Amino acid sequence: MEKKEQLYEGKAKKVFATDDPNLVIVDYKDDATAFNGLKKGSIAGKGVINNVMSNHMFQLLEKQGVPTHFVEQLSERETLVKKVSIVPLEVIIRNISAGSFAKRFGVEEGIVFDEPTIEFSYKNDDLGDPLMNAYHAVALKAATREEIETIKSMAFKVNEVMKQYFDSLNVILVDFKLEFGKTADGKIVLADEISPDTCRLWDKTTKEKLDKDRFRRDLGGVEEAYQEIMKRVMGK
Numbered sequence: 001m002e003k004k005e006q007l008y009e010g011k012a013k014k015v016f017a018t019d020d021p022n023l024v025i026v027d028y029k030d031d032a033t034a035f036n037g038l039k040k041g042s043i044a045g046k047g048v049i050n051n052v053m054s055n056h057m058f059q060l061l062e063k064q065g066v067p068t069h070f071v072e073q074l075s076e077r078e079t080l081v082k083k084v085s086i087v088p089l090e091v092i093i094r095n096i097s098a099g100s101f102a103k104r105f106g107v108e109e110g111i112v113f114d115e116p117t118i119e120f121s122y123k124n125d126d127l128g129d130p131l132m133n134a135y136h137a138v139a140l141k142a143a144t145r146e147e148i149e150t151i152k153s154m155a156f157k158v159n160e161v162m163k164q165y166f167d168s169l170n171v172i173l174v175d176f177k178l179e180f181g182k183t184a185d186g187k188i189v190l191a192d193e194i195s196p197d198t199c200r201l202w203d204k205t206t207k208e209k210l211d212k213d214r215f216r217r218d219l220g221g222v223e224e225a226y227q228e229i230m231k232r233v234m235g236k
């Protein structure tokens with residue numbers, strides 16, 4: 001597979017064309033941003049961890065019947081994925097109160113919900129990814145009603161698989177963000193990444209944060225937290 005021109009550079013990844021029009025290569029960087037790019041930094045080794053962990057999660061989810069963009073890992077930082085058009089929605093599932101939920105509703109972090117919540121935000125950096133509901137998404141043609149139903153059921157399925165998986169690693173899956181893409185033939189697949197950048201992961205015993213909140217909140221031990229998650233996920 002030949003790596004061709006760069007198509008896109010995001011905050012954490014670059015995307016390159018290949019000689020196959022239906023496939024692209026994702027290249028994970030160590031760059032880290034938070035608060036819509038206001039806080040910038042770097043987390044040594046993050047690109048490798050996020051690449052390897054995302055691929056592990058995508059393969060686990062595929063086995064459980066969730067279609068994803070994953071094709072093949074090419075190197076420590078590079079993965080071949082299906083070319084998709086990203087649905088401009090950030091889909092957030094929460095099992096426990098934290099982050100913007102705790103802030104918005106004035107509650108403490110750590111309240112365990114009776115059932116998971118789902119929310120969407122509109123993927124738009126200039127607007128700061130505003131919260132949106134399904135009607136807004138349809139009005140803005142971000143997705144059709146049917147696509148939103150598909151995305152919702154896929155997202156809850158991902159939560160069930162991941163919650164159980166992380167529990168087996170002595171990790172609590174607090175919340176996470178997913179992105180979905182549409183392939184050339186119109187099929188919705190899980191895309192982007194699943195990593196400590198996009199999930200809140202707390203150690204089940206100590207409740208220690210093992211995710212990007214260590215970077216966002218200047219808690220220290222950022223690299224160590226990413227390495228700890230990698231160790232538990234990959235067994236090394």
Ligand code: C5P
Nearest residue numbers: 098099100101175176177197198199200
């Ligand atoms: O900040 P907030 O509480 O809304 O984040 C919910 C979850 O979504 C967290 O796990 C966070 O890491 C993830 N997220 C993300 N990218 C964003 C916003 C949130 O990965 N742009």
